[in-house]
Amino acid sequence: MSALPTVDVYDPVRYESGIPHDDFRVLRAQAPVFRHPDHERPDGLWAVTRHADVMRVSRSPELFSSSRCTAILAEMTEEQHTQQRLMMLNMDPPEHSRLRSLVNRGFTPKVVGRMAERLQDACDTIVDSALAVGTGDFIDLCAADLPLIVIAELMGVPIEDRHKLFDWSNRLASATDGRMDQNGDAAVAVLEAYAYANDLGAAKRACPADDIVSRLIAKDDQGEELSELEFDLFFLLLMFAGNETTRNAIAGGMQAMIDHPDQWERLRENPGLAPHAADEIVRWVSPVNGFRRTATRDVELGGQLIRENDKVVIFYASANFDESVFEDPYTFDIGRSPNPHLGFGGGGPHFCLGRHLAMLEVELMYRTLAARVRRVEPLRPPNRLRSNFVNGVTSMPVRLIPA
Ligand code: HEM
Numbered sequence: 586m587s588a589l590p591t592v593d594v595y596d597p598v599r600y601e602s603g604i605p606h607d608d609f610r611v612l613r614a615q616a617p618v619f620r621h622p623d624h625e626r627p628d629g630l631w632a633v634t635r636h637a638d639v640m641r642v643s644r645s646p647e648l649f650s651s652s653r654c655t656a657i658l659a660e661m662t663e664e665q666h667t668q669q670r671l672m673m674l675n676m677d678p679p680e681h682s683r684l685r686s687l688v689n690r691g692f693t694p695k696v697v698g699r700m701a702e703r704l705q706d707a708c709d710t711i712v713d714s715a716l717a718v719g720t721g722d723f724i725d726l727c728a729a730d731l732p733l734i735v736i737a738e739l740m741g742v743p744i745e746d747r748h749k750l751f752d753w754s755n756r757l758a759s760a761t762d763g764r765m766d767q768n769g770d771a772a773v774a775v776l777e778a779y780a781y782a783n784d785l786g787a788a789k790r791a792c793p794a795d796d797i798v799s800r801l802i803a804k805d806d807q808g809e810e811l812s813e814l815e816f817d818l819f820f821l822l823l824m825f826a827g828n829e830t831t832r833n834a835i836a837g838g839m840q841a842m843i844d845h846p847d848q849w850e851r852l853r854e855n856p857g858l859a860p861h862a863a864d865e866i867v868r869w870v871s872p873v874n875g876f877r878r879t880a881t882r883d884v885e886l887g888g889q890l891i892r893e894n895d896k897v898v899i900f901y902a903s904a905n906f907d908e909s910v911f912e913d914p915y916t917f918d919i920g921r922s923p924n925p926h927l928g929f930g931g932g933g934p935h936f937c938l939g940r941h942l943a944m945l946e947v948e949l950m951y952r953t954l955a956a957r958v959r960r961v962e963p964l965r966p967p968n969r970l971r972s973n974f975v976n977g978v979t980s981m982p983v984r985l986i987p988a
Contacts, residue, residue, distance in 0.1 A: 592608045592611055592612060592619070592621070593608075593621055594608050594609065594612070594621075594632050594634075594900065594903075594973070595621070595630070595632075595657060595658055595898070595973050596973065597971045597972050597973045598971060599973075600874070600969065600970075600971060600972060600973055600976065601969055601971050602969065603969065603976075604871060604874070604902045604906075604976055606906060606915070609634055609900065609902070609903035609906065610906075612632060612634040612903065613634045613635055613903060613907060613908070617633070617634050617635040617638060617887045617888075618631055618632070618633055618634075618638060618886050618887035618888065618889040618891070619631065619632045619634070620632075620889075629891070629892060629894075629895035629896060630658075630895075630896045630898065631886075631889070631891060631895060631896065631897045631898065632898055632900060633886065633887070633897055633898065633899045633900065634900050634903035634904070634907075635887065635903075635904065635907055635909070636904040636905075636907035636909070636910045636925075636927065637909075637910075638886060638887045638899075639899040639900065639901065639903075639904040639927055639931045640904075640927070640931040640932060641886070641931075642878055642886070642897060642899050642931065643899060643927075643930055643931030643932055643933040643935070643936075644931065644932050644933040645933070646677045646678060646681075646933060646934055647677075647881065648880065648881055648882070648884050649878035649879070649880060649881070649884075649897055650677050650878060650879050650880075650881050651674065651675055651676060651677055651681070651876075651878060651935060652670055652675060652676055652677045652680075652879075653666075653675075653879040654666060654669055654670075654675055654877065654879075655674055655675055655876045655877050655878065656669075656876075656877060656974070657874075657875060657876070657877050657898055657973055657974055658973070659877075668814065668818070669818075671812075671814055671815045671818050672818040672819070672821075672822055673685055673819070673822065673935075674822055674826075674935065677934075678934050681934055681935070682934070684815075684819070685934070685938070687800060687801060687805070687811075688797060688800070688801070688819075688823075688938060689938070691739065691797055691800070692938050692939055692941060692942060693941070694941045697941040697942045697945055698945075700735070700942070700945070701945060701949070703738075704731070704735065704945060704946060704949050705949055705953070707730075707731055707734050707735070708731060708949045708950050708952075708953040709953060711726075711727060711730050711731060711950075711953075712727065712950075712953045712954060712957050712958070713957075714726075715727050715985055716957060716958070716985055716987050719984060719985055720964070720982075720983070720984045720985075721982070721983070722980050722981055722982055722983075723836055723839055723961070723981040723982075723983045724832065724836050724978065724979070724980060724981055726983070726985070727835065727836075727839070727950070727954065728832045728833075728835040728836040728839070729751060729832050730747075731831070731835065731946055731950055732827060732828045732830075732831035732832050732835075732946060733747040733748070733750055733751055733828060734747060735827070735831075735942065735946060736750065736823065736824065736827040736828050737750060738796075739796065739797055739823075739827075740796055740797045740798050740820070740823060740824070741785070741789060741794055741796030741797065741798045741799060742785065742798075746781075749777075749781060750824050750828060751828070752774070753774045753775075753777060753778045753824065754824055754825050754828045754829050755829075756770050756771055756773075756774035757771050757774055757775070757821075757825055757829075758825075758829050758970060758972065758975050758977060759771070759970070759972075775821065778817075778820065778821055778824065779817040779820075779821070782798075782816065782817050782820035782821075783813065783816075783817065785798055785820075786798060786801075786802045786816060789802055790802055797823065798820070801816055801819055801820075802816060826937075826938070826939065827939050827942070827943075829872075829975055829977065830872040830873060830939075830943065830975075831872075831939075831943045831946050831947065832977075833870060833872040833975060833976060833977040833978060834866055834867055834870050834872050834943065834947050835866075835946075835947060835950055836967075836977075836978045836981055837866070837869070837870030837872065837976065837977075837978055838862075838866035838869070838870060838947065838951065839954075839961055839981070839983075840967055840978065840981065841866065841869050841870070841917050842961065843961055843963050843983075844917070845917045846960075848862075848917055848918070848919045849955075849960075849961075851919060851920070852919055852951065852955045853955045853956075853959075853988075856952050856955055856956065858919050858920055859948045859949075859951050859952040859955070860944070860948050861919055861920050861921060861922055861924065862919035862948070862951055863944050863947040863948040863951060864921070864924040864926065864944070865917065865918060865919050865921050865924060866919075866947055866951070867926060867928035867929070867943075867944075867947065868905045868911075868921075868924060868926035868928055869905075869917050870928075870976060871901050871902035871905050871926075871928055871976050872928065872975065872976055872977065873901060873928070873930075873974070873975065873976075874900065874901065874902045874972075874973060874974055874975065874976050875898050875899050875900040875901055875902065875903075875973075875974070876898070876899060876930075876935075877896055877897065877898050877899075878896075878897045878898075878899065879894060879895070879896055879897070880892065880893055880894060880895045880897060881893065899931065901926075901927045901928060901930070901931070902976060904926075904927045904931070905926045905927055905928060910925060911924075911926075929943070956988065957987065957988050958985050958986065958987060958988060959986045959987060959988045960985075960986040961983050961984075961985055961986075962983060962984045962985075962986065963981070963982070963983055964982040964983055964984060965982045967979075967980065967981040968980045968981075
């Protein structure tokens with residue numbers, strides 16, 4: 586147990602050079618449900634690091650609630666808390682189910698499958714333009730645009746405004762070090778996004794279309810409609826969740842390929858592996874590091890007694906490397922199958938709404954890159970986001986060598 590007291594998997598600084606695998610490995614082996622001594626708050630803060638326990642917490646909303654905020658270290662005023670509880674991410678069934686049902690059918694495998702052609706066109710355009718430029722930041726060249734185009738189209742945001750989504754989403758992500766509420770720029774970004782959402786909502790009310798914003802502002806079967814704040818929070822959630830995550834998967838996936846050139850060659854020779862590669866990329870990168878829940882009563886988890894109201898953080902980035910589930914977890918293997926990673930969550934009511942869409946985006950982008958690019962050469966080491974929530978890359982200078 587010697588190394589335990591130094592393990593602080595909440596510290597954003599520890600993520601600057603990647604997921605703190607050594608810390609998670611120690612925790613999984615010695616203290617899979619661990620209350621860090623530096624975080625002795627009256628409401629406790631437990632790190633849950635094993636695959637089975639992360640699944641159990643995710644699938645038991647009656648024991649581990651989302652309604653008392655899911656941001657990892659958030660300290661909120663009562664007013665902020667009241668607002669956040671209007672976002673479906675921070676709700677439990679049955680309230681959560683009502684909001685989720687408003688958007689669920691826009692994200693089924695069938696609906697997503699119908700977007701494949703459009704997505705492939707977007708990938709072709711992005712990779713063609715990237716090759717024409719040749720040298721630059723891989724995020725700008727290849728990773729940022731696809732998620733933006735897709736989410737803008739789904740939501741009914743005019744395509745020329747997609748860079749606004751990029752900007753707001755970035756400013757929010759830069760503040761995910763547990764002090765989001767105190768970060769002035771993130772707060773301004775939120776207000777800008779709300780104002781934009783309200784204008785867009787008004788435009789769609791005047792002229793509804795087949796998009797998510799039009800669906801969100803419409804009355805439901807019972808004649809009820811979302812309040813302005815509920816709508817704004819929905820807009821914010823979809824914008825952030827659909828954008829930041831997929832971009833980091835695409836960028837982090839390329840870093841993994843650069844670090845494992847044999848896997849890049851394997852994909853180029855076997856493009857049929859692209860769906861497996863997409864899963865392995867999400868496991869390896871774990872774009873969402875974890876989320877928080879709150880115990881609704883005293884409950885046993887991984888041999889520990891969690892007290893009612895204790896905070897519990899489920900770390901997908903640790904579960905995805907659990908030696909008891911994944912053979913050679915630290916080997917990047919684009920043919921890994923089965924691959925029961927928890928990159929999209931551990932199941933349960935909040936299981937990622939956009940997972941089919943995200944998988945298709947990553948798969949098609951990697952098929953396209955593997956077909957047209959012989960090699961991606963790093964020009965400098967990447968810069969990573971300093972965050973305990975988003976495992977992200979902020980810049981990645983590269984040269985693309987065409988096939
Ligand atoms: C929820 C990961 C892409 C929309 C989540 C959760 C994770 C996650 C870990 C929380 C699950 C839980 O609490 O059980 C990812 C990753 C992505 C991705 C790694 C890309 C590789 C997307 C996309 C969208 C999206 C493209 C499209 C809009 C959402 C929403 C939620 C969510 C709305 C909240 C669901 C709820 O509270 O019911 N995602 N996501 N995600 N994701 Fe994704």
